[in-house]
Amino acid sequence: MNESNDIAISVRNLTKMFGAFIAVDHISFDVKRGEIFGFLGANGAGKTTAMRMLCGLSYPTSGDGFVAGCDINTQAEGIKRRIGYMSQKFSLYGDLTVMENLRLFATVYGMSDKKISEVSTDLFKNLEMENMRDTLVKDIPVGWRQKLAFATATIHSPEIVFLDEPTGGVDPITRRRFWELIYKASSDGMTVFVTTHYLDEAEYCNRVSIMVDGRISALDTPQTLKKKYNATTMDEVFRIVAKDAKRGD
Amino acid sequence: MPTLISLIKKESLHIVRDKRTMLxxxxxxxxxLLLFGFAISTEVNDVRIVAVVDRHTDTTREILEKFSANDxxxxxxxxxxxxxxxxxxTGKTDVALLLRNQNGPLEYQIVVDASNTTSAKAMTGYIEAVLNSGRAAAAPAVLTHTLYNPQMKSAYNFVPGIMGMIFILICAIMTSVSxxxxxxxxxMDLLxxxxIKPRTIILGKLVPYxxxxxIILAVMLLIAYTVLGLPFSTGVVNVVFISLLYIVLSLSIGLLVSTIVNTQLTALIVSAVAFMLPVIMLSGMIFPIDNMPxxxxxxxxxxxxxxxIEAMRKLMIQQLDIEFVFQEIAILLSMTTVLLTLSVKKFSSAQ
Known part of the structure; x- marks a missing residue:
């Protein structure tokens, strides 16, 4: 459908049903290459379900889509090789060391040992984590763990990185630092697809979409959305858009 | 392949670093093994016995003497x-032996405290044996031969049962919990x-366990053959073969449980209740199957x-050849195939 070079994600009428329940209801949108795309919505709005389809974890009931040039209906394997994913709890293996975690996921993405040691040396330097290489992940502070999770998700230089509420339960300063990492990745050409609960973070995105009851109710740059709904913050925008929501909390 | 190896390595690190679980x-x-082998024994020692005799004769005196002389x-x-x-x-005695001979020939009656049926059975058995020993010449006595475990030592009788339980415990519970x-x-989402293909993830989980x-099988066999004195023979090859089959079967059960439940606690409870209890109660490990409804x-x-357990009893205790356990092997093999296929399919599609 849309495989031109500057489009990273493109979906049309993407729908997922669980029995009679329509979790995701005919959503369509495009994400440009190198863009930071915020994917907002209350709990139960269908964010996670939509994201799982984009990541090749589940197949849509109907609709089409391309992620990193691969068809989400037929090329889940291709998608998995081209994306990175960071889950809600910056999950890594707590009983493995920083380096063991990194090496595991790098190997999983097909990197050679030589490449891994090259990349990891630079990476630890950039993250200022050189002295933590052999520390167990459960023993390092949450902020560092989150940075490490991001580094792990992007170690294989994926075309798109999916971040599922990457800043949950982290203090504002750490969150701010984390967003610096996201900006850096985006300026390197990586597409960032991020879901978040923090509406102030929505302001950092190039464009945001707001999902309500399985549909995308609003999609534009934060500035345009604020103007359109006559609001001063994204928080207000979200409240106006999501006020008629029937699902979730 | 390098992916599988790194997954196996990672899982092994989980196992090794979790010192408590490993221990x-x-x-x-x-x-x-040692507990069931030595501490828990169905033999009964020091049976306290009282006697009621309505008229003393040489025979009754002889009988009572036998009991006082018996260890x-x-x-x-x-x-x-x-x-x-x-x-x-009041529990002041375990058995009463009533000898009646007032109205003709000597009659015996054994009154036994059967609040513990197992020991009651053992006690009456002993008493009958003692009484019979005197009559052997006079009346036709029942001669009992206990084959395969001549001393009726319970030490290694429990080995098959414990092995049957341990592998379910380790394979099913640990795999599902992990x-x-x-x-x-x-x-798991990251993986x-x-x-990685789902089957590689599964293999990466199953191989370390x-x-x-x-290792545990080796340890248990070593103890059974040395400390517990199980007679050693070349049949040990068959024992190992069937045990490996059973281990794979237990691993599939663990995998299946993990596809059904979502929290470690449920995994533990499901494995324990749905698998451990039946193993203990219904497998014939402790209670004979023939006695069940x-x-x-x-x-x-x-x-x-x-x-x-049946196969292990035949191989380890009866020392039978492998052709006598073909039925058990066939059943275990088909169970493994069904469970493994089912759980792999369920694991791959559940995601």
Whole structure:
């Protein structure tokens, strides 16, 4: 459908049903290459379900889509090789060391040992984590763990990185630092697809979409959305858009 | 392949670094074997016995002497028939032997405290044996030969049962908990969203626990053949072969549980209640299957441990050749195939 070079994600009428329940209801949108795309919505709005389809974890009931040039209906394997994913709890293996975690996921993405040691040396330097290489992940502070999770998700230089509420339960300063990492990745050409609960973070995105009851109710740059709904913050925008929501909390 | 190896390495690190679980895993088989082998014994020593005799004759004196001379009994003396019930009820004695000969030939009656049926059975057995020993010449006595375990030593009788239990415990519980733990912490998502094939993830989980089980198998066999004195023969090859089959079967059960439940606690409870209890109660490990109500006998047929334990008894205790356990092997093999296919399919599609 849309495989031109500057489009990273493109979906049309993407729908997922669980029995009679329509979790995701005919959503369509495009994400440009190198863009930071915020994917907002209350709990139960269908964010996670939509994201799982984009990541090749589940197949849509109907609709089409391309992620990193691969068809989400037929090329889940291709998608998995081209994306990175960071889950809600910056999950890594707590009983493995920083380096063991990194090496595991790098190997999983097909990197050679030589490449891994090259990349990891630079990476630890950039993250200022050189002295933590052999520390167990459960023993390092949450902020560092989150940075490490991001580094792990992007170690294989994926075309798109999916971040599922990457800043949950982290203090504002750490969150701010984390967003610096996201900006850096985006300026390197990586597409960032991020879901978040923090509406102030929505302001950092190039464009945001707001999902309500399985549909995308609003999609534009934060500035345009604020103007359109006559609001001063994204928080207000979200409240106006999501006020008629029937699902979730 | 390098992916699988790194997954196996990672899982092994989980196992090795979780010192407490590892210690329990390795110690439990040891403790259970030694406990069942030595501490828990169905033999009964120091049976306290009283006698009621209504008229003394040479025969009755001879009988009472036998009991006082026997190491298994503590003869507490003669009592009146009226006291027997009180003595038994208050626990001052275990058995009363009533010898009646006032109205003709000598009659025996054994009154036994059967609040523990197992020891009651053993006690009456002893008493009958003692009584029979005197009559052997006079009356036709029943000669009992106990084959395969001539001394009726319980030491290695429990080995098959414990092995049947341990492998379910380690394979099913540990595998299911370790997979569900990754679901809980979210690391499973990281693996699933990566290009690893689901079957590689499964293998990466199963191989380390398979190896761990092999170590435990080796330890248990070593104890059984040395400390517990199980007679050693070349049949040990068959024992190992069927045990490996049973280990794979237990691993599939663990995998299946992990696809159904979502928290470690449920995994633990489901594995324990749905698999451990039936193994203990219905596999014939402790309670003979033939004594169960018919319905429970049917139920026991679907319990893998039943067939494993039966096969192990035949191979280890009866020292039979492998052709006598073909039926058990066939059943275990088909159970493994069904469970493994089912759980792999369910694991791959659930995501």
């Amino acid at each position: 329990i895993t390795l110690l439990m088989p040891l403790v259970l 298994y009994f503590t003869f507490q003396g003669l009592v009146s028939a009226d006291d027997v019930e009180t003595l038994l009820r 997979i569900v733990r990754e679901k809980e912490t979210g690391t 699933l969203v990566s290009p 398979f190896l761990l089980s092999c 018919v319905v429970l006998q049917w139920v026991s047929c679907i319990i893998p441990a039943r067939w494993y």
